[in-house]
Amino acid sequence: MAIFVSILLPLVTLMATVLNKYSNSDLIVATNLGREEMEKTLNNRTFVDEKNMVKINRISWNISKRIQEDNGLVSITIEVSRRSDDKVLASLYTEKYLGQK
Amino acid sequence: MMNNEKGSVLITILAVFLIISLLFGSVILYGSWHKFQAQKGLLDLKASYLAEAGVNRAIWCLSGNQDRDIWWRPENYHQDIDKADSYDFTIYNWGSYIAIDSQGKSGGTTKKVKAILGQKPDETYKYAINLGDPAYPLVVTGNSRIIGDVRVGPAGVMPGRFEGEEFIGKKLVDGNILITKDLRLPAYSNKPLEEFAQVIENQKRKPDLTIDRTLVIDDKVELNYFKDKCVQVNGDLVFGSSGQTVFKGPGFVWCEGRIEITRNTKLEGGLILFAKKGIILSDDCQVRDCLLYSPSEIVMQDNCRFGSQAISDIGITVKGHATTSYPALLLVKGRKEEKSIEGSISIESDNPVEGILVFCGEVPDTNSKLANNGIVHIKSNADFYGIMYSSGYVTIEGEAFGCINTHRFYLYKSPTTYINWLKDALIDRSKLNKEMILPIGLDNSSGLEIVKYMCLN
Numbered sequence: 001m002a003i004f005v006s007i008l009l010p011l012v013t014l015m016a017t018v019l020n021k022y023s024n025s026d027l028i029v030a031t032n033l034g035r036e037e038m039e040k041t042l043n044n045r046t047f048v049d050e051k052n053m054v055k056i057n058r059i060s061w062n063i064s065k066r067i068q069e070d071n072g073l074v075s076i077t078i079e080v081s082r083r084s085d086d087k088v089l090a091s092l093y094t095e096k097y098l099g100q101k
Numbered sequence: 102m103m104n105n106e107k108g109s110v111l112i113t114i115l116a117v118f119l120i121i122s123l124l125f126g127s128v129i130l131y132g133s134w135h136k137f138q139a140q141k142g143l144l145d146l147k148a149s150y151l152a153e154a155g156v157n158r159a160i161w162c163l164s165g166n167q168d169r170d171i172w173w174r175p176e177n178y179h180q181d182i183d184k185a186d187s188y189d190f191t192i193y194n195w196g197s198y199i200a201i202d203s204q205g206k207s208g209g210t211t212k213k214v215k216a217i218l219g220q221k222p223d224e225t226y227k228y229a230i231n232l233g234d235p236a237y238p239l240v241v242t243g244n245s246r247i248i249g250d251v252r253v254g255p256a257g258v259m260p261g262r263f264e265g266e267e268f269i270g271k272k273l274v275d276g277n278i279l280i281t282k283d284l285r286l287p288a289y290s291n292k293p294l295e296e297f298a299q300v301i302e303n304q305k306r307k308p309d310l311t312i313d314r315t316l317v318i319d320d321k322v323e324l325n326y327f328k329d330k331c332v333q334v335n336g337d338l339v340f341g342s343s344g345q346t347v348f349k350g351p352g353f354v355w356c357e358g359r360i361e362i363t364r365n366t367k368l369e370g371g372l373i374l375f376a377k378k379g380i381i382l383s384d385d386c387q388v389r390d391c392l393l394y395s396p397s398e399i400v401m402q403d404n405c406r407f408g409s410q411a412i413s414d415i416g417i418t419v420k421g422h423a424t425t426s427y428p429a430l431l432l433v434k435g436r437k438e439e440k441s442i443e444g445s446i447s448i449e450s451d452n453p454v455e456g457i458l459v460f461c462g463e464v465p466d467t468n469s470k471l472a473n474n475g476i477v478h479i480k481s482n483a484d485f486y487g488i489m490y491s492s493g494y495v496t497i498e499g500e501a502f503g504c505i506n507t508h509r510f511y512l513y514k515s516p517t518t519y520i521n522w523l524k525d526a527l528i529d530r531s532k533l534n535k536e537m538i539l540p541i542g543l544d545n546s547s548g549l550e551i552v553k554y555m556c557l558n
Contacts, residue, residue, distance in 0.1 A: 024132075027139040035146055073161040075154075090143055093182050095154035097161045100548050 029056060030080040030089035037063050037078045038092050045098075047074045053083065062086070072098045141210070147186060148212035149556075151205025155180070155188035156216045159201045160549050163192070163218070171199075171541065171549070172292070194297040196392045196410040197432055197459070197540035198552060213557040215351070215371055217428075219538035221547035225287060226488055226504045226539075228252050229276060229530035233286035233492075233508035234466075237521040242268050245523045249530025250276040254284045263524055264514065276530070286506055287544040289461040289492060294412070294434060294542070301375055301394065305355045308333040315358065317341055318348075318366075327352035327372060334358070338376070340366040340386070348372065350391065351557065360393075362386045362405075371555065382407060382423070390553060396436075401425070408456075413444075420449035427456045427487065427537055428552050435462015435475065435493070442475050442493070450482040450499070457488050457537055464493030464508065476511060481525075488537050497523060502532035 033054065041047065050065040060083035068075040073095055080090045158180065162169040174192050181187045190203040199218040204211050225231060228250045232239060235254025240261035241247065251258065251274050258278055260268035308331045315336035318326070326332075330352050337358035340348070346365070350372035354360075360376040362368065363384040372391040374380065379397035382388060382405040389408035393399060396414040401407055402421035410430045411417055417431045425431065431454075435444035442462045448454050464475035475493030479485050483499035494511035505528055512519040538552045 024135045024139040027136075027143060031139070031143045031146060038150065071161075071166055072164075073158065073166070092147055092150050093154065093186060094150035095157045095161075097157040097164070100164055 026082065027089055029059075029061070030082075033061055033063055034078045034080045034090040034092045037065060037080075038076065038094065041065060041076055041078070042094075042096060047076070047096075047098075060084070072100060074098060144207045144210040145212065147207035148205040148210045149214075151182065151186055151188040151207060152203045152212045152214045153205070154182075155190040155203030155205060156201050156214060156551075156554075158188075159190050159192055159203065159216075160218065160551075163199065163549055174296070193300055194293050194541075196297055196394065196412050197293055197430060197542060198410070199293075199541055199549075211558070215555045215557055216551050217553040217555075218549045219540055219552045220543070221550045222488065222504075222537065222539050223547045225506070227530075228279075228504060229274075229528050231286060231504070231506040232284060232510075232521070233506070234521075235282060235284040237509065239510070240519070240522045241270065241273050242266070242522060243525040244269055245526045246270055246275070247273070247523070247528050248275045248532075249528070250274075250279060252279045252281065252284065255280055255282055261519075261522055263519075263522070286490070286492065286508060289459075289490070289544070290542045291434070291461070292542065293540070294432075297394075301355070301373075304331050304353045304373075305333065305375075307331060308355070311335070315339070318346075325349070327354060331355070337361070337378075338374075339363070340368070342366060359397075360395075362388065371557075380411075383421075390555060415444045416446070418447045418449065419452045419454055420447075421452075423452055425454045425456050427535060429454075429456030430459065430540060431456065432459040432461065432540065435460065435464070437463070441465065445474055446477045448479045448483040448485060448499070450480050453484040453486070454479075455486040457539065458485070458490070459540065459543075460491040460493055461542075462493060477507070486533065488533075488539065490543065497526040497528065500527040500529075502529050504530060504533065 047067045049067055052063045054061050062081045062083050064079045066077040075095050078092045079088045081088045163171050163173055177189055177191055179189050185208045188205045190201055192201050195217055201216045204213045229247055230251040232253050238256035239253045239258045242261035242263040257280055258273050260273060310330060311333045313335045316334045316338050318340045319342050328349060332354050334356045338356045338360045340362045341364050347367040349370035353373045356376040359378040360374055360380045362382045363386055365385050367387045368391050369389050374393050376395045380393050380395050380399045382401045383403040385404045387406045391409040394412045398416045399411045399413045401419045401423040405423045407425045408429050412432045414434050414436045417433055431446055433444045433446050435442045442464050444462050446458055446460055458477055460477050476496055477489060477491045478496045479499045479501055481498040485501045487503045489505045491507040494509050495505060495507040496511050510521045510523055512522040512524055538550045
């Protein structure tokens with residue numbers, strides 16, 4: 001019992017934290033950053049290409065926004081990646097009709 | 102003794118292994134579940150934005166792009182964004198509005214939304230009164246008050262003497278009077294309603310459930326009875342559960358008899374109810390985001406609350422402290438008789454009505470008594486807040502806060518018919534601050550606008 005409490009339990013907790021840290025929490029942060037950027041773009045109507053960097057808990061994130069326009073219909077693509085490996089973790093796409101020109 | 106001790110060590114080792122295995126298993130399950138949740142969160146969000154993209158592309162196409170126009174009705178438009186992401190949408194007539202059902206798909210996750218579209222009111226609807234017939238002056242009598250600009254024919258606006266009494270108000274019109282020879286109301290096209298009637302006929306041909314008797318919806322009936330189904334009832338249909346029961350759509354009900362919605366029943370979420378012999382709403386029921394359609398009369402009474410579309414061929418009556426709120430649309434098509442037209446909208450005393458009232462039948466010009474046909478009638482002590490359109494006549498005895506578009510006003514005091522007379526009426530355009538979206542079909546230069554946006558899952 002002493003071995004279990006003193007070695008195994010901390011080991012298991014550490015494993016769970018490590019697993020969580022390097023898989024799920026990254027995805028959750030990337031999703032939230034993407035959603036935030038998309039809502040900001042739609043609400044403020046900032047339909048221009050942009051690349052931003054943000055730092056959350058000492059980790060740097062790249063947020064890139066690509067805009068295409070076709071006669072009032074704007075296509076918005078938001079991609080979020082960790083700066084260290086540049087792998088896109090969350091990619092969001094939507095379209096917004098701005099009205100007749 | 103020794104043997105017994107060895108046995109207990111083995112059991113202890115096995116127990117420790119079992120606990121370790123369980124712990125590792127839990128860790129793996131916990132990790133997988135969290136990963137699944139995180140991925141699901143992302144896919145749900147992607148699918149929602151894709152569904153929204155479908156609605157926007159549909160509006161873009163309906164606004165005249167890609168060689169399409171407002172009458173474009175695709176059964177399924179598909180757009181791939183990349184290998185795992187796509188959206189589909191369908192456009193159809195939703196009563197007098199347009200509906201877009203859009204679904205976004207991302208990695209096996211689907212999100213469905215429904216958007217109801219109408220048209221933004223153009224400059225015509227900024228007036229307090231728009232008259233359609235230039236032949237008669239607008240005659241103001243009694244204690245009538247008109248606040249806002251009016252558009253009338255060359256005969257202008259004048260005070261009138263009614264049964265010996267002069268006009269006692271301060272000003273004929275508290276606003277500008279635009280006199281024009283080119284007086285006309287926006288034309289109304291029946292095309293959306295005709296196409297919608299066809300949609301209803303098509304639905305009727307493929308019922309999921311047919312009931313050959315009167316159906317009473319009581320407490321025993323499950324709430325999803327109509328959801329995603331087409332139900333045909335060959336008798337009457339009565340919603341009469343005792344609790345505050347909520348029935349949600351989307352769904353379609355075709356009823357050969359009459360539909361009664363009573364006793365606190367709530368209907369919402371895109372249900373379409375069609376009843377051949379009329380629809381009655383009463384007893385504190387609530388109907389919102391639905392569509393009621395009947396060739397017979399629709400009656401709203403007894404504290405019912407209505408925030409949907411009601412379409413009737415011959416008449417809609419609001420009485421008994423019933424209330425409507427925007428985006429309520431009460432529309433009467435009018436049924437052509439040999440020399441006249443049958444159909445009216447009547448707002449009885451003490452009923453506040455908010456929304457859009459449309460009477461769109463072709464009413465022949467007459468100077469005789471109309472027998473309550475071809476009229477939108479706001480009775481004394483009734484309040485109307487919104488936009489009114491009548492291709493026939495309008496009688497206002499109560500208060501109207503908004504914009505009145507009518508071919509003519511009508512007042513009858515036996516034995517005389519008074520055309521374009523307003524007596525003791527209040528029409529105040531300045532009080533209508535809410536932007537209301539008009540149904541499709543009214544000749545309107547403005548673009549499309551979303552009336553209602555619903556997430557269906």
